[in-house]
Amino acid sequence: MEGVSLNAQKEGIAISSTSQTARADHSLGQKIRGYFVLTKPRVMELLLVSTVPVMFLAAEGVPNLWLVFATVAGGAMSAGSAASFNMYLDRDIDVHMKRTSNRPLVTGEVSPRGALVFSWTLAVVSTVWLLVFTNWLAATLSVIAIFFYVVIYTMILKRRTEQNIIWGGIAGCFPVLIGWTAVTGSLDWPPFVLFVLIFLWTPPHYWPLSMRYKHDYDDVHVPMLGVTRPAHQVGLQVILYAWATVACSLLLVPVGHMGIVYTASALVFGGWFIYESHRLYNRALRGTEPAPMRVFHASITYLTLIFVSVAIDPLLPF
Missing domain, CATH: 1.20.120 (Four Helix Bundle (Hemerythrin (Met), subunit A))
Structure with missing residues (x-):
């Protein structure tokens, strides 16, 4: 995940130097909010909207509510991990875009190192969580979704082709598969x-x-x-x-x-x-x-x- 461009490294230095002073003024509450924002909660909500209904369809009725909670919690951590990696890798361009200028890595609420540790932690915890409380297939699909969004979309496609969102968007399709497999154990x-x-x-x-x-x-x-x-x-x-x-x-x-x-x-x-x-x-x-x-x-x-x-x-x- 450290394989960012030279420009990204330069921008990272610039961001770091301009935000160190700002970080000193950030309260614990602001830092917690910053980590929460790293997960892109609005995007996460949209992904989870597609998970729960599929579990009803797979169960042909009301699924086990504990299983729904476990799947939603694991899926939220997985989606949050992918979003956090995305913000870490895009921090060099986020500082120049009006739409993203208030993201926590730009404002200094979260440090690049903190964001990277947070991203990996969510990725590992979400995988283990789904493996323990759902099944191995759901956990595997979660890992593939993170890989697709972080590597295929963010690192490879986004800055190279106008078709980026078409193929990179595949990552957002995985919640329906995860929801189904959590209930049935198969596809x-x-x-x-x-x-x-x-x-x-x-x-x-x-x-x-x-x-x-x-x-x-x-x-x-x-x-x-x-x-x-x-x-x-x-x-x-x-x-x-x-x-x-x-x-x-x-x-x-x-x-x-x-x-x-x-x-x-x-x-x-x-x-x-x-x-x-x-x-x-x-x-x-x-x-x-x-x-x-x-x-x-x-x-x-x-x-x-x-x-x-x-x-x-x-x-x-x-």
């Missing part, structure tokens, strides 16, 4: 359909954000699609992936033997997600402000509602 087709659904959903979720913060990413030479392509081309890609996401969500109906609640939700909420994607594209094509954050927030609401319906559907007789 099956329904969690793989949901895995692909999240894979397809990630680009139309993140690309609008890259449009909103285009100048931030451009300033630090991170080739997000919002930087490398005109707004209408990004909008078109968002439409294509949104349609593919909704089509994939409907595959779960026959594969997972879903009922009317999930089917109706996939159609209604999927139609709304597609509408918002087309709205983004049409506004960009006309040269007006495309309001990309509207699609960004809509994508979060869409995914949340879809997975809520995944949880509710097995509880009903129709």
Whole structure:
């Protein structure tokens, strides 16, 4: 994990020198908050939203509540570890971006060494936790997810290709597999359909954000699609992936033997997600402000509602 670029090392020195004085003024409460922020709690919440409903689907009803707690706790630590590694490795560019300028490694609430130790600790503890309280397959999938987000996305893809979020986003798909295997101890087709659904959903979720913060990413030479392509081309890609996401969500109906609640939700909420994607594209094509954050927030609401319906559907007789 120490293999950062020369620029990162230089920036790390700059960050360290400017933040040493600030660290002296930080209270214990601020430091604790800083470590908490390292885990990207909002991202973690979104990942866990996809874990619990899949456990209901796998159990065909209400799963063992202790198992749900154990899986959620292990998954939270795993996701927090990946996020913390990400902030450690990206600290050289975070200092230059408005969106990330208040992160704890930039403000000095947490030292780089502290962040690295914290990241490894969460990774080890989450793996052992899942191994003890769930099963070896769930623990293995957790390790793969951390590796994918930290190494494949953050270290290899993010600064090299505009396709970074497509393949790097695979890391965010693993919670559905972990939730399923925690209940069943094996894998099956329904969690793989949901895995692909999240894979397809990630680009139309993140690309609008890259449009909103285009100048931030451009300033630090991170080739997000919002930087490398005109707004209408990004909008078109968002439409294509949104349609593919909704089509994939409907595959779960026959594969997972879903009922009317999930089917109706996939159609209604999927139609709304597609509408918002087309709205983004049409506004960009006309040269007006495309309001990309509207699609960004809509994508979060869409995914949340879809997975809520995944949880509710097995509880009903129709």
